[in-house]
Amino acid sequence: MVTAHISATPGDFAPDVLMPGDPRRARRIAETILQDARLVTDVRGIEGYTGTYRGEPLSVLASGMGMPSVTIYATELFRCYGVRRVVRVGTAGGIPASVGLRDVVVATAAHTDSAMSSRRIDGVQLSHAASFGLAAAAVQAAGGGSGPQVHIGPVFTTDHFYLERPSLFEQLEAHGTLAVEMEAAGLYATAAAEGGHALAVLTVSDHVRHAEALTPAERESDFDRAVTIAATALITETIS
Ligand SMILES: O=P(O)(O)O[C@H]1O[C@H](CO)[C@@H](O)[C@H]1O
Numbered sequence: 497m498v499t500a501h502i503s504a505t506p507g508d509f510a511p512d513v514l515m516p517g518d519p520r521r522a523r524r525i526a527e528t529i530l531q532d533a534r535l536v537t538d539v540r541g542i543e544g545y546t547g548t549y550r551g552e553p554l555s556v557l558a559s560g561m562g563m564p565s566v567t568i569y570a571t572e573l574f575r576c577y578g579v580r581r582v583v584r585v586g587t588a589g590g591i592p593a594s595v596g597l598r599d600v601v602v603a604t605a606a607h608t609d610s611a612m613s614s615r616r617i618d619g620v621q622l623s624h625a626a627s628f629g630l631a632a633a634a635v636q637a638a639g640g641g642s643g644p645q646v647h648i649g650p651v652f653t654t655d656h657f658y659l660e661r662p663s664l665f666e667q668l669e670a671h672g673t674l675a676v677e678m679e680a681a682g683l684y685a686t687a688a689a690e691g692g693h694a695l696a697v698l699t700v701s702d703h704v705r706h707a708e709a710l711t712p713a714e715r716e717s718d719f720d721r722a723v724t725i726a727a728t729a730l731i732t733e734t735i736s
């Protein structure tokens with residue numbers, strides 16, 4: 497069986513998937529943390545790999561950018577490939593000054609301006625929340641480690657990467673929002689709709705208040721802490 501966007505067969509994917517936006521980051525994660533990684537799909541250049549991490553089966557699949565793209569891949573994984581848990585390992589823009597470049601954000605919830613969300617259930621504004629067990633396991637995995645600071649709280653998922661809206665970010669900050677990115681709300685909504693579990697662990701690559709930012713190469717490589725937290729959360733959280 498293949499789906500419209502994934503060319504694997506059932507059993508090619510592990511029940512747990514790490515999901516960066518960038519296909520090159522997916523390959524790098526497979527090369528650096530998976531044992532015996534094999535390529536299981538590359539439709540449209542969206543690469544997926546399956547191997548093991550600390551002895552447990554684990555897959556990596558890129559999501560591409562934005563809510564429509566992550567919703568396609570997450571739906572096919574949960575619905576057709578037996579996947580139970582997806583943890584996004586992406587980049588994000590920091591919103592408050594306290595969230596610095598290279599810090600990590602565990603996204604417990606995701607606000608969104610995307611029409612995709614309002615169209616799921618007519619007349620209802622859904623709450624897009626991370627799976628509690630995964631978030632708790634990630635917070636535990638983050639504790640005590642050295643390296644970048646880890647922040648825990650809501651993020652903002654937007655359809656626009658380039659949009660000058662300083663007052664929007666001021667209001668989001670006033671509501672405790674830590675970072676901006678483009679997929680978490682779509683992933684959380686899809687997990688809820690498909691009976692799966694999801695979380696986003698984000699590396700801060702830009703900041704809405706200043707021009708300092710990671711280079712494209714750093715966006716591909718400087719996310720080891722987030723990947724370790726995400727993979728450890730998958731190993732330590734037990735689901736029935
Ligand atoms: O680095 P990734 O995981 O792609 O995430 C962020 O980077 C992209 C924008 O540059 C968007 O997909 C955004 O969510």
Ligand SMILES: O=c1cc[nH]c(=O)[nH]1
Nearest residue numbers: 587588589677678702
């Ligand atoms: O969506 C994103 C990702 C990284 N940085 C941003 O400012 N926005």
